[in-house]
Amino acid sequence: IRQGFPEVIFCQGKTAEQVATIMKSLAVHNNSILATRATEAMYAVVKAVLPEAQFYEVPKIIYVKRDTIEPDSQRFVLVMSAGTSDIPVAEEAAVTAEIMGNKVERVYDVGVAGIHRLFAHQDIIQNANVIIVAAGMEGALASVVGGMVAKPVIALPTSVGYGASFNGLAALLSMLNSCAAGISVVNIDNGFGAGRLASIINKMR
Amino acid sequence: IRQGFPEVIFCQGKTAEQVATIMKSLAVHNNSILATRATEAMYAVVKAVLPEAQFYEVPKIIYVKRDTIEPDSQRFVLVMSAGTSDIPVAEEAAVTAEIMGNKVERVYDVGVAGIHRLFAHQDIIQNANVIIVAAGMEGALASVVGGMVAKPVIALPTSVGYGASFNGLAALLSMLNSCAAGISVVNIDNGFGAGRLASIINKMR
Amino acid sequence: IRQGFPEVIFCQGKTAEQVATIMKSLAVHNNSILATRATEAMYAVVKAVLPEAQFYEVPKIIYVKRDTIEPDSQRFVLVMSAGTSDIPVAEEAAVTAEIMGNKVERVYDVGVAGIHRLFAHQDIIQNANVIIVAAGMEGALASVVGGMVAKPVIALPTSVGYGASFNGLAALLSMLNSCAAGISVVNIDNGFGAGRLASIINKMR
Amino acid sequence: IRQGFPEVIFCQGKTAEQVATIMKSLAVHNNSILATRATEAMYAVVKAVLPEAQFYEVPKIIYVKRDTIEPDSQRFVLVMSAGTSDIPVAEEAAVTAEIMGNKVERVYDVGVAGIHRLFAHQDIIQNANVIIVAAGMEGALASVVGGMVAKPVIALPTSVGYGASFNGLAALLSMLNSCAAGISVVNIDNGFGAGRLASIINKMR
Amino acid sequence: IRQGFPEVIFCQGKTAEQVATIMKSLAVHNNSILATRATEAMYAVVKAVLPEAQFYEVPKIIYVKRDTIEPDSQRFVLVMSAGTSDIPVAEEAAVTAEIMGNKVERVYDVGVAGIHRLFAHQDIIQNANVIIVAAGMEGALASVVGGMVAKPVIALPTSVGYGASFNGLAALLSMLNSCAAGISVVNIDNGFGAGRLASIINKMR
Amino acid sequence: IRQGFPEVIFCQGKTAEQVATIMKSLAVHNNSILATRATEAMYAVVKAVLPEAQFYEVPKIIYVKRDTIEPDSQRFVLVMSAGTSDIPVAEEAAVTAEIMGNKVERVYDVGVAGIHRLFAHQDIIQNANVIIVAAGMEGALASVVGGMVAKPVIALPTSVGYGASFNGLAALLSMLNSCAAGISVVNIDNGFGAGRLASIINKMR
Amino acid sequence: IRQGFPEVIFCQGKTAEQVATIMKSLAVHNNSILATRATEAMYAVVKAVLPEAQFYEVPKIIYVKRDTIEPDSQRFVLVMSAGTSDIPVAEEAAVTAEIMGNKVERVYDVGVAGIHRLFAHQDIIQNANVIIVAAGMEGALASVVGGMVAKPVIALPTSVGYGASFNGLAALLSMLNSCAAGISVVNIDNGFGAGRLASIINKMR
Amino acid sequence: IRQGFPEVIFCQGKTAEQVATIMKSLAVHNNSILATRATEAMYAVVKAVLPEAQFYEVPKIIYVKRDTIEPDSQRFVLVMSAGTSDIPVAEEAAVTAEIMGNKVERVYDVGVAGIHRLFAHQDIIQNANVIIVAAGMEGALASVVGGMVAKPVIALPTSVGYGASFNGLAALLSMLNSCAAGISVVNIDNGFGAGRLASIINKMR
Ligand SMILES: Nc1ncnc2c1ncn2[C@@H]1O[C@H](COP(=O)(O)O)[C@@H](O)[C@H]1O
Ligand SMILES: Nc1ncnc2c1ncn2[C@@H]1O[C@H](COP(=O)(O)O)[C@@H](O)[C@H]1O
Ligand SMILES: Nc1ncnc2c1ncn2[C@@H]1O[C@H](COP(=O)(O)O)[C@@H](O)[C@H]1O
Ligand SMILES: Nc1ncnc2c1ncn2[C@@H]1O[C@H](COP(=O)(O)O)[C@@H](O)[C@H]1O
Ligand SMILES: [Mg+2]
Ligand SMILES: [Mg+2]
Ligand SMILES: [Mg+2]
Ligand SMILES: [Mg+2]
Ligand SMILES: [Mg+2]
Ligand SMILES: [Mg+2]
Numbered sequence A, B, C, D, E, F, G, H: 001i002r003q004g005f006p007e008v009i010f011c012q013g014k015t016a017e018q019v020a021t022i023m024k025s026l027a028v029h030n031n032s033i034l035a036t037r038a039t040e041a042m043y044a045v046v047k048a049v050l051p052e053a054q055f056y057e058v059p060k061i062i063y064v065k066r067d068t069i070e071p072d073s074q075r076f077v078l079v080m081s082a083g084t085s086d087i088p089v090a091e092e093a094a095v096t097a098e099i100m101g102n103k104v105e106r107v108y109d110v111g112v113a114g115i116h117r118l119f120a121h122q123d124i125i126q127n128a129n130v131i132i133v134a135a136g137m138e139g140a141l142a143s144v145v146g147g148m149v150a151k152p153v154i155a156l157p158t159s160v161g162y163g164a165s166f167n168g169l170a171a172l173l174s175m176l177n178s179c180a181a182g183i184s185v186v187n188i189d190n191g192f193g194a195g196r197l198a199s200i201i202n203k204m205r
């Protein structure tokens, strides 16, 4: 049983019973388990069969965490969001990285239309080892942050927006076209994937 | 003959002879004439029949300027570009506004991936009366500028880029989704339209 | 506390309780507050904690208005709509401009398929200082109005329509391609953005 | 050999020799022949083997016309265009209808951004039996005309434009979404199809 | 009061009360009234205030028909559908044409994947004066029918399908690209527009 | 060296020298070699180093054929095309299947807009073992043929067309949405892939 | 009554009563009947009038099977899925092929991101006569399998995924672009079509 | 002058003279300089003024390399390509990473349609510190590799392909939807961005 490598379940499209059964059986041989895109109703069913399971409401994650490794306190993952509506996706990334054994810091609601709010966080941004930037609408935050740091920036487009945001397409295209150095992009709303990649990079040495 | 309202010709898809004929006949009754999307070859033919015609090479504009009105030196239009490749489109906007009788300032190559370069121009940005922001790729500059000022910002997406820029679509969508106050958008590469709208707004009182 | 600059809350995706809490706390230091994309249910909760809050049902806006400035009665913003189904979006624009201290006139249901209805409003159109044109389906009204006036026209595409309207895409593209002078475009259904920009321009002098 | 029903060749993608051979062999048994999307070079080769062939330069049509039927002078097809760049496509429609034995009238360069120019042609519009409206960019002319008449309007989107016109897509969508009565749409740049349909309708009684 | 020209209401997005009020007031001065995209619930409310109103369940049309003109029995509109799921849209077209005073025939469920079923209807197809072809999925029926007749064919794409039908886009594109003579296209699911255009053409002489 | 399994080179994007070198080296150990998307210029270079190489001009295929197996004369692949412009793609499929050891029959220019032309070929269609249908524009031929036979139909969309054909997208979508039994689709213009699949299926027993 | 050729009903968009009526009447003259995209509620109504009808819950298929032919045990169709969420679509394909008289094997949840799981099934893959590969998200499984076998592979994209999967578009495009030999593609989620085509090919000899 | 951080010029859209001037002036204060998307003609002009400049023909990169740092021989970047046509883009990535001071290994032409070729490179894949996967067409290679390793994988879609590859869109979407752990994506053909990000990650410790 390797520490820091939880088994992961994608709950969307599964019944609460299926999720509970899978988690219970994974719990036999795994240190940590992560179930993303879960519902409160699923959690109730899981809790009944696996009492140590816990639930994060905002990112909708059920998890079991038995890993005892201490995260490296010098190397932290910074998760940023442009708006408040992007927070659930940002939290999916943050919690994923945490459960995988990383120290995580958060800076939320610092969209580029109020850029002074962003600059108030210069210090934490400069000290981060890996940065995840969650943004919907025009997704411009990733470029600005990418230009400020020499560390890898994982751009995480969200489906937040309306009209010509086309459910995250505008943010996705914006991020793919970023001119800043060190940026790469994951799927729309894929907080889990961003958190996992951040963890992989953050542990490189 | 009203000052500040040039006649305009869209040259794309016309022959040099057609452009020359139209310009010559417009020159009889108009103070100023603007021919956009022209070529050097067209200019040669125009010049032969209308010697006072002049040519801006970068924005590909042939023009006749007889207006004698002095632009209001207190109210200027600021034209910004994110990259150097956006300059031809930005210049189409700038020259259009100038020929329509406006004072125009330029701040080019200040993309958001190097945001300190942008902030070095704080003063001129704050003093502008109307701002045009030309940007291709991810088009994020419009949002950042829109968040810095209380004046109208005309977002001008350009077709500069490759891959998932889809010939300006990424910049266009990004700008339409901007959360900043006071932004509106014109067609991809429509420097002329941006310059004309800026002129209309700049003369309001 | 500057007059005419309300704080704004985007309610979509927030709970009634969150909206009420934010409005109550903003009410301490702000003259006017605007909460867009609200529901009647949200209003009930807000009203309970902030009795002076009021609700516009058609544009779904909760607001507090304490500004005492008189709008300039010579310079008015004209809000037009092509169909009756576009009215909620048009009203979001109109109410936004009003709360920001502008005189607003309305001309609704004057789509281009019955152009005589449009021309019956020639006078008010010619006298407007800024015009917002809300239209779904083919969005052609913006071009026609843009060609009639020398003032800025803010084209506001709506998601009204079906089939090949693709939720406002047809209107958006149509407006971006307008040949008329002085037109720019905001996001689909972004009545708030159109109203705010109209207010900014209407106060220029 | 039925009068008014020419054989038709689509030249794009064929060699001049192929076009010449096909036209020569069709000329044996047909009254009229129409070759669309032809080039001047093709015409030279055709002319050599079929001297009675003629060429319309603007719509790029080679044709043989032996029909002697007089078009009905009471019922005419009106072909309109929004801009001057739409004229080649409009002429493909007009010439097609003429060769099929219809009286055709033309009203060009009457885009909706200068709607007074359109209204100067009220009489001819009201007297037309079928109307073809060729327009690129925002394609709004079809809706305005459709609202003015009780006769069928064939909307003919053109690929004229740039940026978000997406090679005629904006005009196509705009026309499909028209609220005016009696409008239907053909493919982008399909002047031939519009002219043929107009002829079919114009001959109904 | 002209016969054969009903007033039309588009019910989608209106309340039952609004529909009832409009229909009642239109009933004072109009011979016939047509309310499309209605619901049974709307009909109940309308019926209460306007007892002569009737309801077609399949196409969801409420109507009042007082016209006494006899349709021309020699010239009929033929409405065809490729599948049974296309029938509601086809009926919107058929009923619209009927209320406008046309004789209408129907041939349903004759998709091209079973082309013998189509050919069993050769006679009625050859005798029709105008044909409307409603089809979703691949929309191929319009081309086949267009090739069989010398009369106008109105292609009516429907949103029937799944996957790569993209809500009618596949059928729409297919119909726009038809090589058959005499075809034009209306918006996806726009049975009303197809019926109205068919009526206009069917009455030409 | 297995008979009937040629090595294949995709020439697009390679230099004539590269193609020649690859073919020469493959010729040492292979019975048959197929080089698709070749040019006449490439052929000249190949011929110089590999004199037994031959060239099909229409499908642009260079090949070496040393296989001596006789194709099964009872089981043939039928390649059909809707238009004459589809023939190069159809021939890429046909020649591929032939070189792989299949008997191939061709029926070209039988688009659905003239369905009697199609039915003139009933016999050969009914006797085919596998059918490839190449069509651009609206791509309807695949559905009609698919409905006529109980054998597999490989739909091969081509980029033939203009306007809303979007370089083969209309045909591709149309074919994917076919209701006929036994149809599947390959990439736009992928005659090679269609021919190879047809060969695989044709040899099953 | 031919064995192995069931009549098929597409239930989506039909009422339970319509489905029951159709099935009952088909049951008079057919050996087997297949009703796809059915609901449990539909099954209850069908069962009441046609007691021999049975229901597969996962693929949502109601069926009657009276065929007594034994499937050829040497030639089996292999149905594979990349994820567990693809199983309902995969089962629609598998059950369709079974009811049409084929032996069917299943290998599920062998996505390419864990390619060793796929290779554990080498034997069954190599022995299959036809393979159906159901996959959503990136759809890569079809290419990998296509490269492993010399038999036909039917790629079946599913709408499983989120964000930039665009409801199956990513998988569809991926499969259409496969470089592997012998692959063709059916519509997104069209398990029935894949199963039917597999049956047709599997019976060829 | 920091080692390993070259200045970079994007040559596309610049004249040879502009490129030469910029490179010469950058050469005064920088250790290394990289000019991407250059042409041989540009190189000639650059070479004349900056004789130490060198040119990589395949990736079209002009560079000056004065850095003397030895790359860490234990940590290498692996650049993989699916096809031979992807090599120019892959080389842009590889050369970028090399000039930035990284050891780079290459494994080309190992597309998933011949997966044994891929597995022949198991060792080097497992030992890589960061992997870049360049692929056009269906882009499936990134998923397969991502599933094989625990290190970061940078997916680099290329515009290689035709038809429904839509200039790299299919590969881009495929990569964004990958289910494998540790994958992120850069813009289509953005070899430079991939190489730079790989370098940033490779130097983390
Ligand atoms: N660069 C441009 N982009 C869009 N519209 C333009 C441009 N330049 C000129 N126009 C418009 O084109 C009109 C002239 O078109 P034309 O009569 O074809 O020369 C002018 O009145 C302008 O409204
Ligand atoms: N209807 C609307 N559409 C777009 N943006 C809006 C709208 N209403 C408010 N906003 C913006 O949303 C911001 C507030 O967002 P939030 O902090 O999430 O409540 C405001 O500052 C406005 O810029
Ligand atoms: N099904 C329909 N699809 C499109 N347009 C329609 C439809 N039914 C009615 N209309 C149009 O909608 C107009 C009435 O719209 P309204 O005033 O909103 O009721 C009518 O004049 C028709 O032109
Ligand atoms: N016209 C074609 N379209 C698609 N794939 C092809 C075509 N011709 C050859 N191929 C494939 O390309 C492979 C050879 O590619 P290459 O190694 O780049 O020459 C062959 O194995 C075929 O699978
Ligand atoms: Mg950076
Ligand atoms: Mg601002
Ligand atoms: Mg104007
Ligand atoms: Mg009309
Ligand atoms: Mg016809
Ligand atoms: Mg069949």
Ligand SMILES: [Mg+2]
Pocket (backbone or CB within 6 Å): G145, G146, G147, G148, G149, G150, G151, G180, G181, G182, G183
């Ligand atoms: Mg294979």
Ligand SMILES: [Mg+2]
Pocket (backbone or CB within 6 Å): H145, H146, H147, H148, H149, H150, H151, H180, H181, H182, H183
């Ligand atoms: Mg991995």
